[in-house]
Amino acid sequence: MHWTKSFVAAIAGCALSLSIGTLAPTASAQASAPTSLAEAGKDQPTGSEWWRHAVIYEIYPRSFQDSNGDGVGDIKGITARLDYLHDLGIDAIWITPMYPSPGIDYGYDISDYTAIDPEYGTMADFDNLVAEAKKRDIRVIMDYVINHTSDQNKWFLESRSSRDNPKRDWYVWRDGKGETATDKGQPPNNWQSWFGHSAWQWDEKTRQYYYHYFYVQQPDLNWRNPDVHKAMDGVLDFWMKRGVAGFRIDAVSRLYEDPNLHDDPYLSGRNAYGDRNIQHKYTDDLPQVHDVLKEVRSVVDKYPGDPVLVTEADEPNVQALSKMYGNGDEVQLPMDFQIADVNELSAPRFRELFNQIENNSAHGQPEYFFSNHDQPRQWDRYGDGVHNDQIAKLMAVLELTTRGTPQMYYGEELGMRTTDPARIEDVHDPIGKLGWPKEKGRDGERTPMQWTSSQEAGFTTATKPWLPIPPSASKYNVEAESKNPNSILNTYKELLALRKSEPALRDGVQISIGNDSDVFAYLRRSRDESIIVLLNMSSKEKVFAFRPGDVQLNDSSTLRPLYSSTRVGESISPAHVVLPPFAAVVAKAQ
Numbered sequence: 001m002h003w004t005k006s007f008v009a010a011i012a013g014c015a016l017s018l019s020i021g022t023l024a025p026t027a028s029a030q031a032s033a034p035t036s037l038a039e040a041g042k043d044q045p046t047g048s049e050w051w052r053h054a055v056i057y058e059i060y061p062r063s064f065q066d067s068n069g070d071g072v073g074d075i076k077g078i079t080a081r082l083d084y085l086h087d088l089g090i091d092a093i094w095i096t097p098m099y100p101s102p103g104i105d106y107g108y109d110i111s112d113y114t115a116i117d118p119e120y121g122t123m124a125d126f127d128n129l130v131a132e133a134k135k136r137d138i139r140v141i142m143d144y145v146i147n148h149t150s151d152q153n154k155w156f157l158e159s160r161s162s163r164d165n166p167k168r169d170w171y172v173w174r175d176g177k178g179e180t181a182t183d184k185g186q187p188p189n190n191w192q193s194w195f196g197h198s199a200w201q202w203d204e205k206t207r208q209y210y211y212h213y214f215y216v217q218q219p220d221l222n223w224r225n226p227d228v229h230k231a232m233d234g235v236l237d238f239w240m241k242r243g244v245a246g247f248r249i250d251a252v253s254r255l256y257e258d259p260n261l262h263d264d265p266y267l268s269g270r271n272a273y274g275d276r277n278i279q280h281k282y283t284d285d286l287p288q289v290h291d292v293l294k295e296v297r298s299v300v301d302k303y304p305g306d307p308v309l310v311t312e313a314d315e316p317n318v319q320a321l322s323k324m325y326g327n328g329d330e331v332q333l334p335m336d337f338q339i340a341d342v343n344e345l346s347a348p349r350f351r352e353l354f355n356q357i358e359n360n361s362a363h364g365q366p367e368y369f370f371s372n373h374d375q376p377r378q379w380d381r382y383g384d385g386v387h388n389d390q391i392a393k394l395m396a397v398l399e400l401t402t403r404g405t406p407q408m409y410y411g412e413e414l415g416m417r418t419t420d421p422a423r424i425e426d427v428h429d430p431i432g433k434l435g436w437p438k439e440k441g442r443d444g445e446r447t448p449m450q451w452t453s454s455q456e457a458g459f460t461t462a463t464k465p466w467l468p469i470p471p472s473a474s475k476y477n478v479e480a481e482s483k484n485p486n487s488i489l490n491t492y493k494e495l496l497a498l499r500k501s502e503p504a505l506r507d508g509v510q511i512s513i514g515n516d517s518d519v520f521a522y523l524r525r526s527r528d529e530s531i532i533v534l535l536n537m538s539s540k541e542k543v544f545a546f547r548p549g550d551v552q553l554n555d556s557s558t559l560r561p562l563y564s565s566t567r568v569g570e571s572i573s574p575a576h577v578v579l580p581p582f583a584a585v586v587a588k589a590q
């Protein structure tokens with residue numbers, strides 16, 4: 001398992017069967033699909049807000065495009081590639097942190113929230129990026145790292161300077177257990193850092209421990225202090241005034257800790273760092289998190305343009321995920337880690353999880369993704385080692401034809417693969433050094449974007465980019481794939497265009513069809529239009545037959561393919577759809 005938690009075991013497999021005309025019983029209230037079209041559509045809020053219909057594209061700025069030959073991507077590089085993004089068909093970019101940072105966690109340790117790291121450019125470069133993106137109808141979403149700062153942030157430098165500094169309480173300081181004037185004692189309790197070992201760091205100068213959920217160099221802010229709220233609200237104002245479209249809020253479930261410092265319960269086994277496994281019971285998902293989300297929402301809502309909030313919160317189940325919507329007054333797009341963390345190509349598993357989402361009590365807008373800067377890329381995770389390209393296309397269909405806001409990760413549209421460092425000496429991400437070889441860190445999913453087949457992949461003119469160019473770049477790159485109509489890149493383009501042109505794919509309800517163990521089939525329907533999606537998630541040829549009443553087809557109905565990974569002709573009979581291994585078909589009922 002990668003460092004990103006997988007909670008896939010949380011909900012046991014429970015398949016169900018459904019047809020639209022002939023209703024089948026639901027397996028359980030929690031996992032059931034809507035029982036009719038009317039019911040499916042009834043409570044789902046629809047609206048014209050841009051983020052409901054957008055496709056978000058995550059950019060890891062170090063790795064997207066270098067414009068000044070130092071081997072590190074930068075803002076001017078992103079601006080230079082806006083035409084590519086526009087042509088691809090995405091609507092918004094989320095850029096991971098570009099703020100000044102010592103770079104221990106590659107930008108997620110922020111030393112100044114309202115500036116741009118010179119490594120990435122200047123504030124003028126940033127303003128220009130926003131303006132140029134706007135000309136192309138692309139919105140810019142910033143990363144809001146709310147749980148912790150860098151230990152080099154001036155707030156923390158002040159806080160650690162003395163016990164009576166006014167900013168002392170901006171962070172979480174506690175006495176050690178059994179501490180004396182000469183002995184630091186033991187950490188206050190057994191809480192563990194997500195990145196290994198104790199979450200408490202002894203500070204000799206003021207003789208107390210500070211708390212850090214992540215690296216030692218990332219002390220947690222104390223959200224129980226009103227001044228922290230004021231300062232962090234000011235950060236939101238600063239970027240909203242510069243024209244950003246919203247924020248992706250980092251590690252939001254970690255904001256509060258139990259004030260009584262209860263020990264976390266141990267679980268069986270040990271993690272990659274050699275620590276006993278632990279349940280983060282007293283540091284995750286405390287109810288006060290929701291007050292902060294409401295506050296963030298009220299700050300951004302002062303600005304026009306329907307600002308969006310996306311949360312990184314790897315919630316343990318759909319109920320916890322649904323809480324992130326609040327009463328429509330928290331976040332619009334909680335990232336769905338339940339689905340992102342499915343590490344197998346399994347029709348029953350996907351069917352079950354998508355059904356849960358369609359029934360979530362909040363009826364909020366889902367946000368789907370399969371790759372990001374913290375977890376191995378989807379090409380490897382779902383690939384079987386033989387049909388990876390075909391499977392990459394199938395996953396693109398799943399991501400781009402379901403009801404929700406898809407979030408892509410740069411390079412997934414090329415079939416970029418995870419390329420872990422071969423030796424510990426080459427690792428950049430500190431957890432990769434600490435956990436080697438079980439945990440190789442996250443360098444593998446952060447390699448430079450593959451623009452061309454040249455030696456440095458068109459990413460940089462430097463001879464040594466900050467991370468090496470994967471060998472697969474010679475074949476999987478924008479230049480080569482643009483020329484091949486069947487490439488992964490052109491599949492993405494086709495699907496992104498389809499999503500824009502087909503109302504049922506943009507707004508339609510989603511209903512699972514059937515109960516096949518290999519084929520995940522679903523209907524997207526809006527008004528009179530029905531689109532069906534068939535995904536053969538197996539290496540076997542499958543014949544899929546719609547049952548009478550499914551998707552309101554009748555004997556003379558046909559399906560007109562809108563996208564097909566396999567040759568299917570002008571029309572398909574719903575009684576006999578032949579699906580070669582890993583085939584994906586999107587078709588309109590007529």
Ligand code: GLC
Nearest residue numbers: 105108214250251312373374
């Ligand atoms: C989030 C980020 C990850 C980072 C961590 C600590 O999970 O996605 O990259 O290391 O927060 O900021």
